[in-house]
Amino acid sequence: KVLLCTAEETRDVLTEGLRARGWQVDVAIAYRTVPAAVDRALLEAIAAADVVAFASSSAVNGFAAAVPRDRWPRVAAAIGPISAATARSAGFAEVIEANRHDIGGLVDTIVDWSVKAPPA
Structure with a gap:
């Protein structure tokens, strides 16, 4: 059992x-996952980010519901195929998916992406 x-x-x-x-x-x-309030300082930090990382689809959905689309970074990094599909459906311009579906894999994916496409 x-x-x-x-x-x-x-x-x-x-x-x-x-x-x-x-x-x-x-x-x-x-x-229970409860959306956080998004204040002005957080919106500014989001707008300045090169990539936003997601470890779950609920995080993608919460982000998409709380943050105006014009503040989104162009790139979303997802821990696995489910969260990547959710990020694509949400409308991110580019979605990178971790090859290894754990936190270390997500970190490696972001680092590899930054080397290939350095932040602006």
């Missing part, structure tokens, strides 16, 4: 995968 602690908004991939392999899975919502 597995107790899966998860976000309120999550995909069921892990739950379904475990159940398909015979595990009994109880799901407990452990946290």
